[in-house]
Amino acid sequence: MLKPNNSWTWYYDQKNDSLMLDLGEEMVFRVSIPSKHLIACAFSRCEFTVDDASTYQTYLESISGLDLSAPRKVELALNAVAASRFHKPMMPKSWFFSQQEGAYTPYNGEIIGLDTDFGSARYLVIENSGCASLCMLADVEPHVLASGKELEFCGIIKVMNDRMQAIHLDAELGLALVG
Known part of the structure; x- marks a missing residue:
């Protein structure tokens, strides 16, 4: 499983019109949230915080019982962290x-x-x-x-x-x- 570290960085990629997470070692995760649903601070470079790491671990533990491959679990957990931190408020549907x-x-x-x-x-x-x-x-x-x-x-x-x-x-x- 992918373990967070203090070198991870959130940034917005203009070319791909997407929020990204630089995981180091030439690995980059592309967040699935459309840019129109991101709050303003998502468009500035910022670190993957201790709170982000804690939230990531919480989500990984919560989804451990799902019948998903390990990469899919990481994808779900990282997208969930991005949503908890950068998603605009929305009305219920x-x-x-x-x-x-x-x-x-x-x-x-x-x-x-x-x-x-x-x-x-x-x-x-x-x-x-x-x-x-x-x-x-x-x-x-x-x-x-x-x-x-x-x-x-x-x-x-x-x-x-x-x-x-x-x-x-x-x-x-x-x-x-x-x-």
Whole structure:
């Protein structure tokens, strides 16, 4: 797994119109957030902070039970860190999702489920702002929201918390159970 260090740097690449993370050793990560959704400070060079590293580790631990390859987990975690730090505030778009019974209060980094008329998908909670949360699609397959509209892997949407349901991931124990 990719381990953060103090040489990592966020910067905006004009040529590619994208936020990038310089990982050193000639490795660069391209953030999936469209530039129109970035706050102003994302366009200035800044360091990958201790808080960023802590958030990255939190997300990696949260998604460890997902059936994703190690590179996909790193991609999801790095995009989630970028979203938590640089994504502009947005209004909820809850109408795509089925309302669930009972109130739900997700925590940052939690994997939750969201249902549409076209299927279910798992999302990573980036930020809970009380009654709604910024979420990132954690499934590699696109999630169809409506006819002709879908969200891609690492796509971001804000959703009212009453649309969410708890997901229980089976953590790998690494043990053989013998009877």
